[in-house]
Amino acid sequence: MQRARRGIDVQDHEFDEIDAIINAGSMAIVGASGVPMKFGTYFTGVQLSFGFKGPVYLVNPGEKEIMGRQAYPDLRSLPEAPDIVYITIPAHRSMEVLRDCAAVGVKGVIILAAGFREAGEEGKALEEEALRLAREGGFHIIGPNCFGIYNPRNRLTLLPGYDFSTTPGDTAFISQSGGFAAHVARLGKSLGIDFSAVVSYGNAADLNETDLLRYFTRDPHTAVISGYLEGARGGHDFVEALREATAVKPVVIWKVGKGEASRRAVITHTGSLSGSAEIWEALMRQCGVIIASGVEELCDVLLALKHIGRDPGRRLLISGGGGGLGTYAGDLAEDEGLDVPPLDGGTLDNLKKILARPGAVAGNPLDIGAPLIPLQQFEPAIWEAARNASTDILIFDMAVNFAYDLAGEAGLDLATDILIRAGRESKKAMVVVLYTRSCDPDNLTAEENLRRVRWKLLDAEIPVYPSMPRALRAIARVNSGA
Amino acid sequence: MQRARRGIDVQDHEFDEIDAIINAGSMAIVGASGVPMKFGTYFTGVQLSFGFKGPVYLVNPGEKEIMGRQAYPDLRSLPEAPDIVYITIPAHRSMEVLRDCAAVGVKGVIILAAGFREAGEEGKALEEEALRLAREGGFHIIGPNCFGIYNPRNRLTLLPGYDFSTTPGDTAFISQSGGFAAHVARLGKSLGIDFSAVVSYGNAADLNETDLLRYFTRDPHTAVISGYLEGARGGHDFVEALREATAVKPVVIWKVGKGEASRRAVITHTGSLSGSAEIWEALMRQCGVIIASGVEELCDVLLALKHIGRDPGRRLLISGGGGGLGTYAGDLAEDEGLDVPPLDGGTLDNLKKILARPGAVAGNPLDIGAPLIPLQQFEPAIWEAARNASTDILIFDMAVNFAYDLAGEAGLDLATDILIRAGRESKKAMVVVLYTRSCDPDNLTAEENLRRVRWKLLDAEIPVYPSMPRALRAIARVNSGA
Numbered sequence: 001m002q003r004a005r006r007g008i009d010v011q012d013h014e015f016d017e018i019d020a021i022i023n024a025g026s027m028a029i030v031g032a033s034g035v036p037m038k039f040g041t042y043f044t045g046v047q048l049s050f051g052f053k054g055p056v057y058l059v060n061p062g063e064k065e066i067m068g069r070q071a072y073p074d075l076r077s078l079p080e081a082p083d084i085v086y087i088t089i090p091a092h093r094s095m096e097v098l099r100d101c102a103a104v105g106v107k108g109v110i111i112l113a114a115g116f117r118e119a120g121e122e123g124k125a126l127e128e129e130a131l132r133l134a135r136e137g138g139f140h141i142i143g144p145n146c147f148g149i150y151n152p153r154n155r156l157t158l159l160p161g162y163d164f165s166t167t168p169g170d171t172a173f174i175s176q177s178g179g180f181a182a183h184v185a186r187l188g189k190s191l192g193i194d195f196s197a198v199v200s201y202g203n204a205a206d207l208n209e210t211d212l213l214r215y216f217t218r219d220p221h222t223a224v225i226s227g228y229l230e231g232a233r234g235g236h237d238f239v240e241a242l243r244e245a246t247a248v249k250p251v252v253i254w255k256v257g258k259g260e261a262s263r264r265a266v267i268t269h270t271g272s273l274s275g276s277a278e279i280w281e282a283l284m285r286q287c288g289v290i291i292a293s294g295v296e297e298l299c300d301v302l303l304a305l306k307h308i309g310r311d312p313g314r315r316l317l318i319s320g321g322g323g324g325l326g327t328y329a330g331d332l333a334e335d336e337g338l339d340v341p342p343l344d345g346g347t348l349d350n351l352k353k354i355l356a357r358p359g360a361v362a363g364n365p366l367d368i369g370a371p372l373i374p375l376q377q378f379e380p381a382i383w384e385a386a387r388n389a390s391t392d393i394l395i396f397d398m399a400v401n402f403a404y405d406l407a408g409e410a411g412l413d414l415a416t417d418i419l420i421r422a423g424r425e426s427k428k429a430m431v432v433v434l435y436t437r438s439c440d441p442d443n444l445t446a447e448e449n450l451r452r453v454r455w456k457l458l459d460a461e462i463p464v465y466p467s468m469p470r471a472l473r474a475i476a477r478v479n480s481g482a
Numbered sequence: 483m484q485r486a487r488r489g490i491d492v493q494d495h496e497f498d499e500i501d502a503i504i505n506a507g508s509m510a511i512v513g514a515s516g517v518p519m520k521f522g523t524y525f526t527g528v529q530l531s532f533g534f535k536g537p538v539y540l541v542n543p544g545e546k547e548i549m550g551r552q553a554y555p556d557l558r559s560l561p562e563a564p565d566i567v568y569i570t571i572p573a574h575r576s577m578e579v580l581r582d583c584a585a586v587g588v589k590g591v592i593i594l595a596a597g598f599r600e601a602g603e604e605g606k607a608l609e610e611e612a613l614r615l616a617r618e619g620g621f622h623i624i625g626p627n628c629f630g631i632y633n634p635r636n637r638l639t640l641l642p643g644y645d646f647s648t649t650p651g652d653t654a655f656i657s658q659s660g661g662f663a664a665h666v667a668r669l670g671k672s673l674g675i676d677f678s679a680v681v682s683y684g685n686a687a688d689l690n691e692t693d694l695l696r697y698f699t700r701d702p703h704t705a706v707i708s709g710y711l712e713g714a715r716g717g718h719d720f721v722e723a724l725r726e727a728t729a730v731k732p733v734v735i736w737k738v739g740k741g742e743a744s745r746r747a748v749i750t751h752t753g754s755l756s757g758s759a760e761i762w763e764a765l766m767r768q769c770g771v772i773i774a775s776g777v778e779e780l781c782d783v784l785l786a787l788k789h790i791g792r793d794p795g796r797r798l799l800i801s802g803g804g805g806g807l808g809t810y811a812g813d814l815a816e817d818e819g820l821d822v823p824p825l826d827g828g829t830l831d832n833l834k835k836i837l838a839r840p841g842a843v844a845g846n847p848l849d850i851g852a853p854l855i856p857l858q859q860f861e862p863a864i865w866e867a868a869r870n871a872s873t874d875i876l877i878f879d880m881a882v883n884f885a886y887d888l889a890g891e892a893g894l895d896l897a898t899d900i901l902i903r904a905g906r907e908s909k910k911a912m913v914v915v916l917y918t919r920s921c922d923p924d925n926l927t928a929e930e931n932l933r934r935v936r937w938k939l940l941d942a943e944i945p946v947y948p949s950m951p952r953a954l955r956a957i958a959r960v961n962s963g964a
Contacts, residue, residue, distance in 0.1 A: 037856065091840060115840035145841075177806025183881075230809055256809040294810065294951060324659025327712055327738040328776065358573060358597035359627075374519065399665075444926050469776060 021108030024083035031088035032058035091115035102137025111144035146202030147178030169194020313392025320397030326365025386426035503590030506565035513570035514540035573597035584619025593626035628684030629660030651676020795874025802879025808847025868908035
């Protein structure tokens with residue numbers, strides 16, 4: 001039924017319709033409340049504290065005032081028709097609200113409640129009724145069974161998004177799972193990945209992965225599209241949308257539902273049919289999609305795309321203090337289809353001179369020696385390594401509380417500055433593996449140091465990973481044909 | 483040459499010889515110094531601050547006093563023959579010290595310096611000479627090119643081990659790499675894994691993996707043996723030692739050297755020949771070794787062994803707040819050869835009653851609903867899940883700053899206490915995946931909460947992992963035949 005609406009000329013029309021929802025200028029929250037432990041209370045508080053840029057109308061027939069603001073008994077009583085309506089009340093009571101939405105003329109409705117198609121026959125009938133009301137009323141639905149929209153430009157946020165970043169970015173994330181939508185937004189914040197928008201679309205009764213993919217393909221704010229998918233409806237349309245998207249922007253997809261238990265969970269979660277894992281994988285590869293598995297891996301890939309881009313090359317120079325590291329990283333590179341080629345002759349000769357000391361090994365992997373390397377040797381060694389012609393990416397393994405003690409308190413920051421300068425002036429890609437080997441529960445100094453250095457590196461456009469396996473996996477993923 | 487020494491009756495003799503080194507009661511540090519940026523200074527400071535239980539003699543012909551202690555010109559001037567001698571001076575100057583060791587009659591010598599076999603022909607000759615001197619002098623060598631011994635009972639520690647745990651435990655770790663020896667010791671500390679000993683043995687000129695494996699197989703302090711290996715000498719003896727070990731204790735091995743780059747690194751690192759990855763893997767499987775890849779995975783396995791033991795079962799009940807989680811974990815379980823079977827009928831009926839609310843799904847995976855579940859529902863749901871008869875292990879996914887807000891500040895700790903009680907009284911294995919979704923660089927509250935809750939769970943003998951992939955991998959590994 002939905003597909004029937006769509007013809008060639010409907011495309012841009014649909015872009016505008018979705019755009020009006022994601023970039024809404026006014027909203028109403030139906031079920032807004034100030035009573036503790038209620039869904040509507042939590043959601044109202046989150047949206048108000050996130051600072052939505054436009055009027056927020058709170059609707060609850062049982063209240064006169066909520067959180068110091070006027071409350072309205074229903075949508076018909078509002079001074080204007082809001083662009084979007086968030087419905088936070090239970091499923092069976094939502095139909096009446098949808099009729100009001102049609103009556104006042106809104107652009108979009110986000111239904112947070114579960115209890116629709118994923119819950120069985122009764123819920124399925126409710127969901128069909130909701131879709132019918134939306135069609136009649138000329139508006140779109142996001143959800144039900146979702147956390148909504150996060151858009152830092154107009155300051156919309158997800159149900160649990162009170163602490164999301166307010167900095168607009170160029171990465172879009174679409175997700176059937178609300179939990180993972182929130183998780184990716186938070187992880188992104190911690191890594192300096194900013195979003196054009198995150199859409200948790202749950203059961204996809206109306207707007208689904210295909211619609212959102214098309215929207216973000218055209219969205220000028222979005223440079224990278226990412227998604228968590230449990231399945232997809234409208235097979236052919238979806239594949240076409242995927243191809244369209246990958247032709248103009250990198251697309252990163254985490255698709256779940258491989259095994260029997262996982263598929264069982266998909267059905268009870270958002271009611272999707274997930275399809276065979278093999279078919280999905282082949283399809284995504286054909287379309288040039290970057291495949292990610294898991295929330296960490298997805299964010300790791302987004303971070304690599306942000307700083308070293310698509311196809312940065314597979315030839316790694318692996319460096320750090322300690323020889324075990326090189327053997328380990330060499331194994332991992334092999335597993336990921338990456339190369340650790342011998343050093344360029346000139347680089348090798350120069351490194352041999354700089355690192356003429358026991359415990360250091362000039363080569364690839366490059367062991368600069370640990371834990372006692374003086375910065376006077378570290379600096380030229382890193383400069384040589386950064387410029388090596390036979391490799392594309394310099395990887396530096398950096399333990400915050402281990403290798404730099406000897407330069408005193410400031411050693412860690414001095415080493416960081418050296419890395420940043422070498423990366424900038426060599427104009428070659430650099431990736432840092434940064435971690436603390438100290439996890440003392442009563443002493444957070446190492447953790448503080450780690451966070452400070454991580455931000456310094458991220459600000460200098462050097463992607464930072466907590467472990468070598470994660471760094472190498474991300475590099476492998478952003479290279480085509482991985 | 484070494485193997486020729488060994489007959490049936492030599493076995494216990496060799497145990498005593500190694501035991502006298504690891505449990506040494508006195509030591510000398512040759513090359514001890516107080517001059518900043520020197521190897522010997524760092525090492526002296528580390529040993530003194532770690533509090534070795536016995537006399538520490540500092541030897542340096544150029545000093546009268548080091549760090550407020552008397553300095554001796556050479557080993558012959560000491561008031562007694564120390565059990566062990568740490569040599570911290572460069573390779574070429576060590577031979578004279580070894581002659582002194584023979585003259586005064588020590589039990590063991592640990593040579594920290596690199597520049598031996600791994601460095602080429604000249605170094606190889608030095609290493610052979612060192613071994614000859616040890617044989618003649620009747621003592622053993624650990625190293626060269628190593629970080630030494632960590633033993634919390636007599637307070638020996640590794641070169642970078644100033645902050646290691648002082649609590650004795652029952653896990654042994656042997657490692658060709660000094661860096662990974664230190665890394666595992668520190669990670670272990672952060673996870674409550676305590677060690678009987680860690681031995682960084684570097685080039686293994688004398689005592690090697692086979693000797694150490696045999697020693698820890700017999701060592702009454704050691705219940706679990708783990709190791710990082712780049713290779714092994716004496717093929718048949720090593721395999722025999724592996725079989726002997728796995729017959730009485732779990733043995734966890736991380737073997738590197740799969741690819742070409744990695745093998746190149748092995749040779750320059752400790753001069754080992756690593757052998758084919760396939761042969762190693764087949765051999766380790768035949769011997770019943772638990773195979774781990776990487777430093778995190780090794781520690782994850784040690785943590786699982788400590789709390790849920792060998793062969794805890796493959797049938798998982800995966801629970802947490804959110805439906806996406808279940809689909810994700812279901813996929814991972816499939817990849818790891820673990821089962822997520824349907825719930826026992828009685829458990830399912832009870833959970834349906836307890837969780838009769840939209841957003842929660844009684845089943846396996848079990849979605850207890852998020853982010854708003856009241857603890858009054860959480861508690862009976864977890865109790866039911868912990869007792870479910872059709873599964874062996876309850877996995878709970880816990881975001882420290884997400885799901886428990888509604889119970890106020892104390893919600894997280896209350897939820898933790900509920901998990902601990904349910905685990906204890908059900909007497910079934912429980913595993914918690916614990917993480918923070920907030921990484922604000924200016925706010926470490928979530929990190930503090932995470933560390934507090936992690937220790938609470940670890941103290942209650944519940945293993946804690948930072949991500950679902952790592953938890954499931956560890957569970958898969960400790961089950962036989964993985």
